[in-house]
């Protein structure tokens with residue numbers, strides 16, 4: 001599906017497929033350098049991080065492990081509740097592993113702060129975060145994101161894994177959802 005197929009539902013294309021691809025390549029080069037000789041474990045949060053995980057993992061020219069967990073997030077609403085619940089836990093044992101959390105977007109940062117603390121308690125050798133998108137409020141949160149892609153405005157965005165009521169995840173770019181869709 002192309003962004004043009006849902007043009008009436010979006011107000012602005014923030015990032016094209018090409019821009020995302022170029023940025024992920026850039027981040028992957030840094031990860032390769034930082035983890036040379038190691039085999040990091042990439043941890044993604046379902047379902048939003050699926051696209052960024054798939055692209056980051058394939059861009060990395062090194063051995064990596066991939067694992068996913070599912071936590072509760074916005075559901076059908078467009079605002080963070082701050083309540084995080086594990087719906088599906090990781091398969092991997094994190095002890096002694098170099099773990100990189102792969103995230104789609106940081107808004108309030110509540111989800112990520114909780115996730116980082118939770119994974120840190122499992123004894124990884126190191127724990128870093130890669131996030132493709134960051135909203136303005138995230139800057140106020142004290143979560144150190146080592147690899148991040150783009151700062152975006154404070155709007156509700158969809159595409160590249162991000163949904164509204166489970167739709168739009170398969171858009172190749174990232175776009176601002178038109179208010180009439182969720183009004």
Ligand code: 5GP
Pocket residue numbers: 048073074080104105106107108109110111112155156157158162163164
């Ligand atoms: P936070 O806890 O940082 O406020 O929100 C984290 C989660 O909320 C993200 O992983 C994502 O699932 C969801 N989220 C935050 N902002 C947006 C947005 O603009 N669009 C969509 N589709 N989901 C968002």
